[in-house]
Amino acid sequence: CYGSIQAAVTAAQPGDTVQIQAGTYVEQVGVIGKNPGATNPASRIVIQADPAGPAGSVVLHGAVNQCEQGHAIRIGRSRFVTIRGLTITGAGGAAIALAGGRDRNLAVHIERNRIGGNGGAGCDGGITIAAGNVGTVIVNNLILANGRNGIATVDGEGGPHTLVQNTIHGNGWNG
Numbered sequence: 001c002y003g004s005i006q007a008a009v010t011a012a013q014p015g016d017t018v019q020i021q022a023g024t025y026v027e028q029v030g031v032i033g034k035n036p037g038a039t040n041p042a043s044r045i046v047i048q049a050d051p052a053g054p055a056g057s058v059v060l061h062g063a064v065n066q067c068e069q070g071h072a073i074r075i076g077r078s079r080f081v082t083i084r085g086l087t088i089t090g091a092g093g094a095a096i097a098l099a100g101g102r103d104r105n106l107a108v109h110i111e112r113n114r115i116g117g118n119g120g121a122g123c124d125g126g127i128t129i130a131a132g133n134v135g136t137v138i139v140n141n142l143i144l145a146n147g148r149n150g151i152a153t154v155d156g157e158g159g160p161h162t163l164v165q166n167t168i169h170g171n172g173w174n175g
Contacts, residue, residue, distance in 0.1 A: 062091025067123030100130025119147025131155035
């Protein structure tokens with residue numbers, strides 16, 4: 001047991017599951033440098049809401065109200081990471097930001113989350129995927145009422161990205 005989501009993520013090792021109990025967590029989570037040399041999905045780190053709890057019972061409320069660096073979750077220099085079953089709201093920037101360039105990721109999965117009320121008129125609020133992220137899978141998420149775009153690929157380099165059965169509605173600009 002850890003006192004915050006960040007503390008549990010920091011301690012997570014290849015193949016671990018970080019299971020988050022029902023409640024509201026006001027914090028900014030960095031998934032940085034996880035599984036950097038992994039070549040096998042068996043080392044996947046899963047960060048998920050307690051599956052025994054009702055849908056929507058784990059809420060990550062962003063701790064930073066500004067657009068720049070205002071993400072709720074930022075994933076960088078990581079491989080084989082899954083974010084599953086969270087409600088993410090109140091971030092000044094993207095709910096989930098996949099860093100690019102030298103900080104790019106491999107095989108990140110974003111599954112069954114509720115992402116709404118993030119970003120603003122001048123800032124993406126859903127999911128942003130920067131250059132160089134390969135094998136990103138975004139499946140069965142509800143992404144609504146965020147600033148600007150629901151899902152944005154920031155640069156043309158990277159991919160492939162797989163988006164399956166997401167509901168994306170009512171965001172400031174595009175789905």
